[in-house]
Amino acid sequence: GQQVMQIPQYQHVQEGEDFTTYCNSSTTLSNIQWYKQRPGGHPVFLIQLVKSGEVKKQKRLTFQFGEAKKNSSLHITATQTTDVGTYFCAGLEYNFNKFYFGSGTKLNVKP
Amino acid sequence: DSGVTQTPKHLITATGQRVTLRCSPRSGDLSVYWYQQSLDQGLQFLIQYYNGEERAKGNILERFSAQQFPDLHSELNLSSLELGDSALYFCASSVGTEPTYEQYFGPGTRLTVT
Numbered sequence: 001g002q003q004v005m006q007i008p009q010y011q012h013v014q015e016g017e018d019f020t021t022y023c024n025s026s027t028t029l030s031n032i033q034w035y036k037q038r039p040g041g042h043p044v045f046l047i048q049l050v051k052s053g054e055v056k057k058q059k060r061l062t063f064q065f066g067e068a069k070k071n072s073s074l075h076i077t078a079t080q081t082t083d084v085g086t087y088f089c090a091g092l093e094y095n096f097n098k099f100y101f102g103s104g105t106k107l108n109v110k111p
Numbered sequence: 112d113s114g115v116t117q118t119p120k121h122l123i124t125a126t127g128q129r130v131t132l133r134c135s136p137r138s139g140d141l142s143v144y145w146y147q148q149s150l151d152q153g154l155q156f157l158i159q160y161y162n163g164e165e166r167a168k169g170n171i172l173e174r175f176s177a178q179q180f181p182d183l184h185s186e187l188n189l190s191s192l193e194l195g196d197s198a199l200y201f202c203a204s205s206v207g208t209e210p211t212y213e214q215y216f217g218p219g220t221r222l223t224v225t
Contacts, residue, residue, distance in 0.1 A: 006153075031211050042113070042201060042216040043154065050211075088154060092211060099167065101146070101154040 006102035021105035023089035030092040115217035129190040136204030143185040
C-alpha cells in the first residue's frame with residue numbers, strides 16, 4: 001500500500017494567500033523529493049532534501065525535512081496563479097530501497 | 112522540454128489486447144523509470160531499469176513487463192488489457208542507479224482501454 005501520504009488532497013486559495021502541503025511517511029526516508037505537475041503536464045523536479053531537519057528555499061517556496069526524516073512540507077508564500085498544479089512529494093524508503101510518490105496536493109489559485 | 116521522449120502520445124485499444132509503450136531517456140541518463148497515473152491520482156511507481164538491468168520493482172502487475180535495450184531506450188508492455196488499465200503512463204530518466212537523483216519525466220502516453 002501507499003507508504004507516503006500527503007495532505008491536503010485539494011487546496012483552493014485566493015491569490016496572495018499562503019499554501020502548505022504536508023508529506024508523511026510511516027518509515028524513515030533516505031531522502032525526499034518534491035515535484036510539480038501543471039494541469040495536462042508532466043511532473044517537474046523542484047528540489048531534493050537529504051539531511052534531517054534540512055530547510056531549503058526557492059524564492060517563495062520553502063521546503064522542510066523533518067528531524068526524524070519521516071515527514072516533509074512545502075510552503076508557498078503569497079501564491080500566484082502560476083503556482084496552480086499538483087505538488088507531489090517522493091521519498092526513498094531507507095531500509096528497503098523502495099521509492100514512493102505521495103498522492104499529491106492539487107492547488108488552485110483564484111485571481 | 113525534459114529531453115525524455117515517449118511514443119505514442121495517445122493509444123486507444125480494446126480489452127484483452129496488448130500494447131507497447133516506448134521511452135527514450137535523456138542523453139547520458141542510464142536509469143529509466145515507469146509510472147502509472149490514473150485519473151486525478153498520484154504516481155504509481157512500476158519499475159526501474161539501469162543500464163539494461165532491472166533495478167527496482169514497484170507495484171507492477173504480472174500482465175505488465177518492461178525492458179531496457181542496449182541503446183538505453185525502454186519499452187513497457189501491457190497485455191490482457193482491462194478497463195482499469197486506462198491511465199497516463201510516464202517514463203522518467205535519471206543519471207544514477209538510485210532514485211536520489213533528479214528524475215526527468217517525459218510527456219506521457221495516455222492509454223484508453225475500451
